[in-house]
Amino acid sequence: xxxxxxxxxxxxxxxxxxxxxxxxxxxxxxxxxxxxxxxxxxxxxxxxxxxxxxxxxxxxxxxxxxxxxxxxxxxxxxxxxxxxxxxxxxxxxxxxxxxxxxxxxxxxxxxxxxxxxxxxxxxxxxxxxxxxxxxxxxxxxxxxxxxxxxxxxxxxxxxxxxxxxxxxxxxxxxxxxxxxxxxxxxxxxxxxxxxxxxxxxxxxxxxxxxxxxxxxxxxxxxxxxxxxxxxxxxxxxxxxxxxxxxxxxxxxxxxxxxxxxxxxxxxxxxxxxxxxxxxxxxxxxxxxxxxxxxxxxxx
Amino acid sequence: xxxxxxxxxxxxxxxxxxxxxxxxxxxxxxxxxxxxxxxxxxxxxxxxxxxxxxxxxxxxxxxxxxxxxxxxxxxxxxxxxxxxxxxxxxxxxxxxxxxxxxxxxxxxxxxxxxxxxxxxxxxxxxxxxxxxxxxxxxxxxxxxxxxxxxxxxxxxxxxxxxxxxxxxxxxxxxxxxxxxxxxxxxxxxxxxxxxxxxxxxxxxxxxxxxxxxxxxxxxxxxxxxxxxxxxxxxxxxxxxxxxxxxxxxxxxxxxxxxxxxxxxxxxxxxxxxxxxxxxxxxxxxxxxxxxxxxxxxxxxxxxxxxxxxxx
Numbered sequence: 001x002x003x004x005x006x007x008x009x010x011x012x013x014x015x016x017x018x019x020x021x022x023x024x025x026x027x028x029x030x031x032x033x034x035x036x037x038x039x040x041x042x043x044x045x046x047x048x049x050x051x052x053x054x055x056x057x058x059x060x061x062x063x064x065x066x067x068x069x070x071x072x073x074x075x076x077x078x079x080x081x082x083x084x085x086x087x088x089x090x091x092x093x094x095x096x097x098x099x100x101x102x103x104x105x106x107x108x109x110x111x112x113x114x115x116x117x118x119x120x121x122x123x124x125x126x127x128x129x130x131x132x133x134x135x136x137x138x139x140x141x142x143x144x145x146x147x148x149x150x151x152x153x154x155x156x157x158x159x160x161x162x163x164x165x166x167x168x169x170x171x172x173x174x175x176x177x178x179x180x181x182x183x184x185x186x187x188x189x190x191x192x193x194x195x196x197x198x199x200x201x202x203x204x205x206x207x208x209x210x211x212x213x214x215x216x217x218x219x220x221x222x223x224x225x226x227x228x229x230x231x232x233x234x235x236x237x238x239x240x241x242x243x244x245x246x247x248x249x250x251x252x253x254x255x256x257x258x259x260x261x262x263x264x265x266x267x268x269x270x271x272x273x274x275x276x277x278x279x280x281x282x283x284x285x286x287x288x289x290x291x292x293x294x295x296x297x298x299x
Numbered sequence: 300x301x302x303x304x305x306x307x308x309x310x311x312x313x314x315x316x317x318x319x320x321x322x323x324x325x326x327x328x329x330x331x332x333x334x335x336x337x338x339x340x341x342x343x344x345x346x347x348x349x350x351x352x353x354x355x356x357x358x359x360x361x362x363x364x365x366x367x368x369x370x371x372x373x374x375x376x377x378x379x380x381x382x383x384x385x386x387x388x389x390x391x392x393x394x395x396x397x398x399x400x401x402x403x404x405x406x407x408x409x410x411x412x413x414x415x416x417x418x419x420x421x422x423x424x425x426x427x428x429x430x431x432x433x434x435x436x437x438x439x440x441x442x443x444x445x446x447x448x449x450x451x452x453x454x455x456x457x458x459x460x461x462x463x464x465x466x467x468x469x470x471x472x473x474x475x476x477x478x479x480x481x482x483x484x485x486x487x488x489x490x491x492x493x494x495x496x497x498x499x500x501x502x503x504x505x506x507x508x509x510x511x512x513x514x515x516x517x518x519x520x521x522x523x524x525x526x527x528x529x530x531x532x533x534x535x536x537x538x539x540x541x542x543x544x545x546x547x548x549x550x551x552x553x554x555x556x557x558x559x560x561x562x563x564x565x566x567x568x569x570x571x572x573x574x575x576x577x578x579x580x581x582x583x584x585x586x587x588x589x590x591x592x593x594x595x596x597x598x599x600x601x602x603x604x605x606x607x608x609x610x
Binding site: 077078079100103104107108110111112115116117118119120121129130133134176179180183 | 504505506508509510511512513514515516519523524527528601602
């Protein structure tokens with residue numbers, strides 16, 4: 001297995017309508033030992049989930065806590081297996097035998113960025129670990145890719161020798177993104193990547209993800225309970241309620257013309273909703289970097 | 300960075316010295332609280348003249364502060380008095396029993412560390428498997444069964460029934476088996492339970508999930524991510540077990556007639572050989588403090604966070 005060294009390749013989407021990652025009729029239920037915690041949150045199973053992530057597109061998945069969003073992320077990352085249904089990647093059924101190669105092309109960005117980093121290992125070593133392990137590269141041979149990855153997320157080389165507790169939450173999330181990018185993946189599964197960050201840093205990370213999607217042709221699944229973040233970043237949105245997708249479609253369809261009472265109630269819960277949903281939407285979705293001015297004002 | 304490490308090292312050494320002084324002082328106070336040594340030694344029927352003469356000989360007629368300073372001076376010089384029974388330097392008597400106790404505790408702790416840590420890791424990594432459940436149940440049994448009972452059961456099995464190992468003494472290496480296993484069993488159970496919790500906690504963390512998602516093999520995740528982060532609580536417990544091993548061997552040494560410090564301690568208490576008892580208490584306390592110091596310094600090696608508070 002070889003990995004191109006140097007600047008990341010820019011993908012020209014073969015066909016943006018073609019799904020790169022697809023869930024078909026997925027049923028999932030946590031084992032009894034772990035079910036009780038999920039039941040407290042209102043949902044312990046996924047029912048007949050069908051969704052797809054298209055090449056070069058940003059897809060949003062929204063829903064309240066306990067609706068099964070993170071479970072879908074785990075399924076898409078191959079961290080847990082469904083009881084029924086199939087996962088397709090690049091048109092092929094995802095099997096245990098294909099999992100290792102799949103994990104090089106689909107990378108996660110988790111909530112609570114500090115927790116996602118090994119507290120006892122310097123940042124630089126953590127970023128290059130996937131290269132050392134999966135490609136049997138030597139540490140010295142990874143330096144070019146390491147420099148490219150941290151530069152892509154706007155970090156300086158000084159951070160590489162630090163431990164996770166010595167950096168801020170925003171820097172930690174950039175490190176997580178750099179760690180995902182170093183394998184030059186095709187899909188990023190972002191599970192609540194900005195919910196643990198303050199507003200300013202949220203906007204920076206959203207801009208970064210938007211830029212990376214455009215410059216690298218990345219496909220994104222952006223999971224969040226924050227409708228404003230999803231509205232800014234994603235062109236397609238699915239709404240999850242107690243393990244079932246109750247609504248999906250283009251961003252404008254879902255946010256401006258919601259079909260279900262559940263989605264309407266989620267929209268009503270958005271701060272500043274009295275200003276109208278349109279205020280939460282950037283005028284030109286997913287096309288240009290934004291600053292805080294594009295997000296609804298904090299109350 | 301090196302300067303900071305030196306500062307941390309010096310601070311830990313300083314704390315250990317303060318603890319040593321406090322321990323030595325506590326031994327002095329407790330020995331005085333335990334009763335008048337003259338009455339203990341001469342008995343209640345001793346005459347006033349005999350008591351006064353003996354007090355003068357032991358220096359007990361001097362003011363308490365002077366006695367304390369003289370005691371400190373002797374401790375620093377390594378002189379803890381003469382054993383009433385052996386008529387030799389008390390510390391020398393204790394040190395002559397030390398090698399056998401060290402042999403027993405080292406064997407027991409090696410057994411405990413190997414079985415406890417391995418069992419704890421197995422129970423955490425395979426919680427639902429037969430081996431995981433067996434390790435969990437074994438550690439629970441190990442915690443519940445008192446060492447004197449386990450000693451008798453082992454003796455009945457391996458000495459009386461099977462006739463494989465001797466019931467007591469320290470005549471050969473074969474004599475070491477039963478006391479070491481008996482002493483190590485409880486420590487192994489404690490270590491297994493702490494290891495299981497620490498490893499499970501580390502396995503459930505987000506950074507391990509992230510490592511799985513990046514395609515890193517489980518063996519590497521266990522060695523590079525899980526064990527280094529679970530090492531701190533395991534090291535703490537191991538330190539306490541090592542520190543307590545010198546006195547913890549008392550019951551086992553007595554049951555198996557192992558001629559070590561624990562056996563000497565029981566005999567000396569019975570003989571009211573205060574200098575020897577005092578020497579053993581000081582030695583055990585010093586062992587505990589030194590082990591804790593080593594563990595504190597070990598933290599900086601296994602967990603770089605403890606060496607840097609910069610945020």
